Amino acid sequence: MERILTSELAAYAGERVRLAGWLQHRRELGRVTFVVLRDGRGVAQVVLGEDDDAAELRELPLESVIEVEGEAVASAQAPGGAELHAPRVRVLARAEPEVPIDLRRPRLAERLALRLDHAAIACRHERERARFRVASASLAGFRAALDGLGFTEIQTPKLVASATEGGANVFEVDFFGRPAYLAQSPQLYKQMLVGVFERVYETGPVFRAEPHETGRHLAEYVSLDAELGFVEDHTTVMAVVREAVAGMLERVEALSEAVGLLEIELPELPAEIPSVRFEEAQLLIEEDTGERVVGEPDLAPAHERSLGSWAGREHGCDFLFVVGYPLEKRPFYTYPDPARPGFSNSFDLLFRGMEIVTGGQRLHRYEDYRAALAARGLPEEPLTGYLETFRYGMPPHGGFALGLERWVALLTGAANVREATLFPRDRGRLTP
Amino acid sequence: MERILTSELAAYAGERVRLAGWLQHRRELGRVTFVVLRDGRGVAQVVLGEDDDAAELRELPLESVIEVEGEAVASAQAPGGAELHAPRVRVLARAEPEVPIDLRRPRLAERLALRLDHAAIACRHERERARFRVASASLAGFRAALDGLGFTEIQTPKLVASATEGGANVFEVDFFGRPAYLAQSPQLYKQMLVGVFERVYETGPVFRAEPHETGRHLAEYVSLDAELGFVEDHTTVMAVVREAVAGMLERVEALSEAVGLLEIELPELPAEIPSVRFEEAQLLIEEDTGERVVGEPDLAPAHERSLGSWAGREHGCDFLFVVGYPLEKRPFYTYPDPARPGFSNSFDLLFRGMEIVTGGQRLHRYEDYRAALAARGLPEEPLTGYLETFRYGMPPHGGFALGLERWVALLTGAANVREATLFPRDRGRLTP
Numbered sequence: 001m002e003r004i005l006t007s008e009l010a011a012y013a014g015e016r017v018r019l020a021g022w023l024q025h026r027r028e029l030g031r032v033t034f035v036v037l038r039d040g041r042g043v044a045q046v047v048l049g050e051d052d053d054a055a056e057l058r059e060l061p062l063e064s065v066i067e068v069e070g071e072a073v074a075s076a077q078a079p080g081g082a083e084l085h086a087p088r089v090r091v092l093a094r095a096e097p098e099v100p101i102d103l104r105r106p107r108l109a110e111r112l113a114l115r116l117d118h119a120a121i122a123c124r125h126e127r128e129r130a131r132f133r134v135a136s137a138s139l140a141g142f143r144a145a146l147d148g149l150g151f152t153e154i155q156t157p158k159l160v161a162s163a164t165e166g167g168a169n170v171f172e173v174d175f176f177g178r179p180a181y182l183a184q185s186p187q188l189y190k191q192m193l194v195g196v197f198e199r200v201y202e203t204g205p206v207f208r209a210e211p212h213e214t215g216r217h218l219a220e221y222v223s224l225d226a227e228l229g230f231v232e233d234h235t236t237v238m239a240v241v242r243e244a245v246a247g248m249l250e251r252v253e254a255l256s257e258a259v260g261l262l263e264i265e266l267p268e269l270p271a272e273i274p275s276v277r278f279e280e281a282q283l284l285i286e287e288d289t290g291e292r293v294v295g296e297p298d299l300a301p302a303h304e305r306s307l308g309s310w311a312g313r314e315h316g317c318d319f320l321f322v323v324g325y326p327l328e329k330r331p332f333y334t335y336p337d338p339a340r341p342g343f344s345n346s347f348d349l350l351f352r353g354m355e356i357v358t359g360g361q362r363l364h365r366y367e368d369y370r371a372a373l374a375a376r377g378l379p380e381e382p383l384t385g386y387l388e389t390f391r392y393g394m395p396p397h398g399g400f401a402l403g404l405e406r407w408v409a410l411l412t413g414a415a416n417v418r419e420a421t422l423f424p425r426d427r428g429r430l431t432p
Numbered sequence: 433m434e435r436i437l438t439s440e441l442a443a444y445a446g447e448r449v450r451l452a453g454w455l456q457h458r459r460e461l462g463r464v465t466f467v468v469l470r471d472g473r474g475v476a477q478v479v480l481g482e483d484d485d486a487a488e489l490r491e492l493p494l495e496s497v498i499e500v501e502g503e504a505v506a507s508a509q510a511p512g513g514a515e516l517h518a519p520r521v522r523v524l525a526r527a528e529p530e531v532p533i534d535l536r537r538p539r540l541a542e543r544l545a546l547r548l549d550h551a552a553i554a555c556r557h558e559r560e561r562a563r564f565r566v567a568s569a570s571l572a573g574f575r576a577a578l579d580g581l582g583f584t585e586i587q588t589p590k591l592v593a594s595a596t597e598g599g600a601n602v603f604e605v606d607f608f609g610r611p612a613y614l615a616q617s618p619q620l621y622k623q624m625l626v627g628v629f630e631r632v633y634e635t636g637p638v639f640r641a642e643p644h645e646t647g648r649h650l651a652e653y654v655s656l657d658a659e660l661g662f663v664e665d666h667t668t669v670m671a672v673v674r675e676a677v678a679g680m681l682e683r684v685e686a687l688s689e690a691v692g693l694l695e696i697e698l699p700e701l702p703a704e705i706p707s708v709r710f711e712e713a714q715l716l717i718e719e720d721t722g723e724r725v726v727g728e729p730d731l732a733p734a735h736e737r738s739l740g741s742w743a744g745r746e747h748g749c750d751f752l753f754v755v756g757y758p759l760e761k762r763p764f765y766t767y768p769d770p771a772r773p774g775f776s777n778s779f780d781l782l783f784r785g786m787e788i789v790t791g792g793q794r795l796h797r798y799e800d801y802r803a804a805l806a807a808r809g810l811p812e813e814p815l816t817g818y819l820e821t822f823r824y825g826m827p828p829h830g831g832f833a834l835g836l837e838r839w840v841a842l843l844t845g846a847a848n849v850r851e852a853t854l855f856p857r858d859r860g861r862l863t864p
Binding site for chain 2: 023180219389393427
């Protein structure tokens, strides 16, 4: 007999079927034992009467892996509208007693550190794993949107000879006896490949030796990167960001089970995301918080939250572009705003008051790179391979990067980005 | 006027249009200058008569980036069936003279090391970049096939606390002052996540400190990994490998332009890939080469080539499974063949005489792991988080890994896996 999934049980009402999965929960009600069986996609209830020949179900430790044959019976009370009666059981793997995480509750009650210590067990919880289905769907949606816009997927090296985004917070690797570094982003490579494919994207790990433990930072995270040539300016890039986010939301919305389990409120995405200039944003923050921020070169997390609330009130929107950051806080490859000295053709996208995307137009002329590096006192030599690209013809271009874990955390209501990471890495955590 | 792509030119015959791209080639024929313009998707010919007002086209260095407006004219001789007449030019970026790679030839003539030194320029060549479109399509096909089989995409950490596949050839990282390592594969994590999702896959970088420089090895490559629970044995996994390869081929086949440029001979994939037992394979090798190999625990590259030829002769097939490798050469998590002591439920897939996939059934009981580690003299402690998964219920499972660059190299007729890697990494190469 072919195994069916728990989600298919109702369709087989009246037939004998075989389920397989983990023994998640067990309740005795008088002489009847109710068992919840969890498989990769859902759960089903198995009902064991006192005459049934499946005594193992009464004593097997939770999380044991079993196959259960029985009769599919329609039942309005059972999850999914059906349950399994008259079960016969085959044990595939007997678990040890006392699972370190209590997977029987509707929500995990353990504190975050303990959940992360036992991540592979904690993620078995239906609600937890739903979060990672949201991550998977978001990735698929990002790729589908960019594929549709003529982008080519690329794979660039994570072992690099120099720090991509500056010397701080970079991990050093022993590369056959000499130093190498872990890429902080695919920035330089995706730009170089605009010269090849015009439009490229990459979804992969990036590494930041963040010394601080905050709820927003990880030592390793998944960056969704895109870069495109022949742009007018940063606004061409912002239009692509909007399409990428639309693609991600579309796929998440299709995951109705995960959306329901996590009670996700899907944001509305307008045809044009509202945007505010950096200096206007600072005035709004001053108005809201009373704090003095005009003249500061960047926004603090509390300022982003203030702007997020403003976007909700003013535009009824969970998204807000902040445009035209001061040049001094952006990387050397940032394109200056031709009309406003000291400012740049760059942007961040805030989602529910937190930055999830950074992007902008980049320099594209070799001489501009030489001048920008000289102005910052940075040497050209470590960037030789990168700079060569600009010596031999590069179009005006720009791009952006979106942090997957932040997006998933904000979308699914997780307070800490670690809850949206299967096996998070930070200063204090390298296992499991 | 909206820019159109070179590939769209023929559809606009008779209209004025705007192209943009790189000045790839220029020939003077009497008083007429023919210019080849390359954009992200193809090339188009621009014809400059002596009265035309676009003198820059005659003197601009190759690889300069330009916009060209002109009249689209149908022409049987021109690539794509149309060319651009009466051009007017706007220069977006003037290149330096003497591009280090000659992109005008039908095939690059520079030796491999020079091409890799200038990878971002060399990959601009239409034939070279086509190879990476094949890589991109293969990735998309892999994901589509596994999505269709109910797999969930996962993202697992590349920074790990101990060597995944044994202590040799692992890169060490300075992780906030203590040692960490770069993951040699997502093996342990994908198994742990079978306990969560049942079926998982990951496409991402893996790292091997390979001391040897061969045409088959890289220090960093892209691994397409899958793992699934509730398998019968390794044959369940082999059936999934076949579907994954079918998905990859389907997407590559759809790239008719790249297939044509690279003169790819697409392999036929039978409904069931032929397979041969390890010991039978050794007898076939002895017959073919006269070498004595029976009793050896593994196959050398020359042996795989011999088997590849045999599969071609005997089965008319570019693919061959070799099944049931001796346990001693497979990793500790390998499931033994219950019927044949010393052998295992494992396999390799050869494509055109080279291993591109390794896979098999894994142990799933905690006590079997303890025994396997003890038998190999390996400590349990570094694997605590991994082993916990098996203490709390894991189904029979298995999986496989496919090396993307090898696949692309073999499919596109590249002699060296570095030709199928955008920015390869090996002992001697960390840039560009």
